[in-house]
Amino acid sequence: MNQYENAVETKGITKKFGNFTAVDAVDFYIEKGEIFGLLGPNGAGKTTLMRMLCAIMQPSSGSANVMGWDIHKNPENIKRNIGYMSQRFALYNDLTAKENINFYADIYKVPVEKRKKRIEKLIRIAGLTGFEKVQAKNLSGAWRQRLALACAIAHHPPMLFLDEATAGVDPVSRREFWDLIYQMADEGVSVLATTHYMDEAEYCNKVGLILDGKLISIASPDTLKDGLEGNLAAIECDNPIEAEDILDRFEGVLDASIHGVLVHALLKAKNMKENVLKALSSAGIQVKRFEFIQPSLEDVFINTVEKQRKLTHKVFTKGVD
């Protein structure tokens, strides 16, 4: 085994497809045993970044080490020591659950003396006991997901890459899935996970926000939330759509967005409450409830994305002028 400090380290890693830059000079690192969440909208470059780190896609420039191995020089060493799971749950549908696991155990050359135990354990972890002989095509979403995880970790890899590995799975199963990931992290496995689900990002030790190929912030979920500029107010009213519109244009409101029946407004200062309420009532909107709340990751995410978009928009306008 290689000696390494950080599970992943990248330096200016970039991937271009023609004129389009999918990943733009990303620098970051993942500590050993850490769960790192990569958060970003569709097309932000999450999957491309992950594929480069798995050594199955050549970067256009820049470099990266995974568990101390260079992705250019030692791709096969990396492949031997990582587990990779994508949202497609790439299973052989006509093979049974156990045959799928067996296949990957063989491919990763799990030693014969450990195999039987390992496979039994995997089946137990994946909750597939009693379903060993069911063909993968007959398993439902959550089962398929856990089977795919079992296949990906058949060789007990010290590093796990999860590319939207919970897409299309119900919330309870997602939680169970993350419990498994936590257990593995406790055992020292490093994890890089991409996700769309904000609640999942909360499970991560560190979260990186990626937008248009750029990694715009890296922090723990709590730091991210604390770092949100302004005070977040949750407003319940009879016309949230109009309220959002008014708030968006209101001086001193940094951002407003609809969350279910609520409107979340980011106020520059807490003492703006009265002014905001006045503005809403003069527009004929009845406010039932107004309170300051702890921001969730979702608030942070939306706020950051919007801020970034406004920034790029400004740049564009400048260019036109």
Add this chain to the structure above:
Amino acid sequence: MERLLTVIKKEFLHIFRDPRTLALIILLPAVLLVLLGYGVSGESKDIEIAIADLSKTDESRHYIQQYVAGSDFSYAYDAMSEDELLDLINEDKTKAGILIPEDFGRSIATNKPVQVQLYINGSVEPSTAQTVQLKLNAISQSAAQNVLIDVLTVKTGGMDISMPIDTRIKLLYNPNGDGKLYMIPGLIPIILQVQTLLLSALAIVKEREQGTMEQLVVTPIRSWELMLGKIIPYLIVTLFNTLALIWLGGLIFGVGVVGSYWQLVGLSMIFSLGSLGMGVLISNLSESQMQAMYLAVFIVLIPAIILSGLMLPRDGMPAFTYWFGEFMPVTHFLEITRGIMLKGVNAAILWDSIWPMIILSIVYFAASVFTFKKKL
């Protein structure tokens, strides 16, 4: 090595889990041999011809007899005039017609030269027209000679006269000119070509479409392990097909293997390996099953049927098509199967076909490994 065995095992599971596909890959080649074996070995025997005998004499009847005595032609239509004869040809009722003029009998009896007109329907497939022409020509010449001998015999007062040169033809390897003997050893390579190419052309691209390829390339599996692991199970399927085809050729068409059975089987395995490699190569170059199908059918399968020498002689082909054929293992394999099954010659004599086939097989297999990139 363990990985290779694992992939082989997995591929066999795929094959056996899908009984319908299994039935297709086992049965269809055999069905095709039977279907095509009957279809393309239609021999030019008992060709129906029309005869307009305007002379209606002993001499003309004797003359006609020489055409229809053998098994080549049958006297199917009796025309009353040249026009009727031409109509029969126009309507494609007959492939050839013989017009015997009114003065035929008289001319023969009085030793005057006489013209007999042969008509051949050129609108039928060229090789049939050619065969008819050659056969009619040969018969008409020998008929003329016979008349000459008769005349001379009478003139010399019963002297035993014969032609000074008696040419005899012996058709080697296929004494009766049986079309099946020629076609079956040709069909076996073509059927194996279709079989191997389709089996492997879809193998890799299917994994790519399913998304399992993405999962495989992040594992430490080596390209050759994956490629060979995909090919070997199909090689075994193909071995089974080969044995079945040879057996059926003997059972149904009476076309046995004159030469060494095991040489034939061994060489067909080498051919299959190269052909499967070619399919994998196509698979590696394709992004979808659709693309793989198109490449397989248009670049390999149709040229294999037309350019390999199965039905058309390759000698007359223009350089480009000739060399295209040279680069297809099936062209060489066709020489080998005909050589072993029909002539009974051994590998040493067929060496000129064997070495290109072996080299091509190695090249295609190697190309299949090298074109496979463990990248997305």
